[in-house]
């Protein structure tokens with residue numbers, strides 16, 4: 001069973017009179033435990049593809065199935081709830097709630113899932129430790145570096161025990177040291193905890209670390225290779 | 228945690244929140260002080276006019292108020308009278324008999340006069356008639372004299388101990404002529420009343436006019452002046468026949484209420500404009516805030532926060548912010564209103580003279596009625612919560628992809 005499966009997935013945007021095929025007839029399968037990068041030039045459709053898989057955008061055509069659940073059929077509120085339970089998100093920037101500390105940000109997801117305070121606290125601490133931020137737990141995002149913020153975002157994405165983590169250019173705003181650190185953490189979580197990662201990037205250092213590379217251009221998959 | 232987020236969100240832009248908060252506080256402060264002054268003044272004006280004239284409620288002969296003549300006076304049923312006095316909302320009953328007559332003294336021509344037969348002891352107890360005395364004493368069944376308003380005494384050139392002649396018509400065409408010693412002179416403040424009023428003992432006036440046992444009205448002294456309608460309904464059950472009426476001061480003096488309401492409407496119009504201006508200010512804040520937060524809302528929606536919870540958080544943020552302003556404004560208004568409640572502003576000059584003429588004290592006491600705080604605090608809160616619906620609508624329409632696209 002694939003964690004993610006898309007069939008003839010398309011997303012067409014209207015731009016004035018012309019139509020943009022941001023994602024065009026994409027068939028894709030991602031299995032549990034993969035560490036996969038979607039690569040391609042800017043404007044090739046990476047973000048749109050991830051948004052469709054994450055249930056943030058609605059397909060113009062085709063299907064998205066997450067763990068056997070056809071999510072393109074869900075209503076808005078069902079979709080929000082589905083995302084909460086099954087998908088972890090890491091965005092390029094502005095991931096965190098600025099008025100909450102690192103620990104509170106991680107706990108927040110579990111609060112939305114109505115978990116008890118003690119369960120939230122212990123899991124948040126555990127996750128922040130796993131991303132190497134046990135010293136920074138009580139700091140607000142503005143007191144953290146960009147790399148640290150992205151690590152908190154990874155911890156938060158994992159807090160809900162999702163089926164997989166989607167990360168859209170998670171290292172785009174980071175220097176090379178932070179990029180290495182973040183990749184180390186993601187890779188370790190993938191190897192040790194079996195967490196499935198699907199991320200987009202056009203950063204060569206990230207591409208080097210990926211275990212499967214899906215190359216898109218003009219909204220279509222041009223190549224798909226496992227290393 | 229949602230409340231925590233809402234609370235901390237307020238302090239993200241301290242300057243903007245502070246401006247919003249102070250403008251809410253200022254508007255409320257102004258509204259409360261203004262209403263406190265108006266209401267306080269009206270209360271004072273009402274009670275002085277009411278005390279000087281009709282009292283808060285009267286029990287009258289049927290149709291008396293429309294055509295006030297001695298012939299429409301009535302004989303209160305003693306059983307009903309006992310029942311009214313026994314009602315828990317009633318403190319006392321004051322019988323009054325009123326009539327018109329010509330008045331004369333030995334040394335001048337005649338003047339028209341207004342005769343009031345009263346129980347002077349009760350009038351002193353409830354309406355401070357004794358405090359209006361300039362000289363002499365109040366009429367009673369022993370001294371058998373008349374108390375003259377000072378303006379009338381002057382016009383008739385009468386002083387204490389002089390004799391005054393009453394020439395009038397009695398009950399059902401009887402003649403009513405008599406001679407009385409002047410035993411007291413009182414300043415009644417109201418210029419018209421002060422030029423015409425003569426107080427007699429009730430029994431004496433009944434004897435003079437032949438209206439034995441009759442009264443124009445029984446003034447009902449209520450325990451609380453705020454529940455007259457309920458009291459009237461209760462008492463109407465006691466007075467179930469057609470021969471007498473119950474009237475509240477509002478029914479006897481509708482023009483008094485109209486005058487105050489016209490004045491009050493002017494004040495409310497100013498407040499309306501004030502609320503409008505403040506409302507636009509708050510709306511501006513909400514507009515900016517919502518635009519700024521859109522990417523953040525996009526993230527929250529993406530990671531699985533329901534729109535309902537997001538809307539609630541933003542609702543709480545606006546609610547808390549305006550509540551802070553409301554508390555601030557209320558607390559600031561309290562000491563000022565309390566100060567002028569206990570130390571009313573004394574009017575000088577023309578206003579002073581004018582109010583005195585109408586029998587009111589030339590003072591502007593502020594009202595400390597909690598309703599003013601409650602009403603205007605609620606108005607402010609409702610305005611801001613209504614405006615925050617803009618953010619709620621935005622949240623419900625938000626598309627996470629568009630919100631996060633930069």
Ligand SMILES: Nc1ncnc2c1ncn2[C@@H]1O[C@H](COP(=O)(O)OP(=O)(O)O)[C@@H](O)[C@H]1O
Pocket residue numbers: 013014015020021022040041042043044045046047048049629632
């Ligand atoms: N909401 C939108 N409205 C119109 N055009 C869009 C929208 N989102 C993306 N596009 C267009 O779709 C194409 C793919 O964009 P995107 O998925 O963001 O690419 P990438 O993430 O690879 O840079 C681009 O041409 C972009 O301009």
Ligand SMILES: [Mg+2]
Pocket residue numbers: 046047048168169
């Ligand atoms: Mg992109």
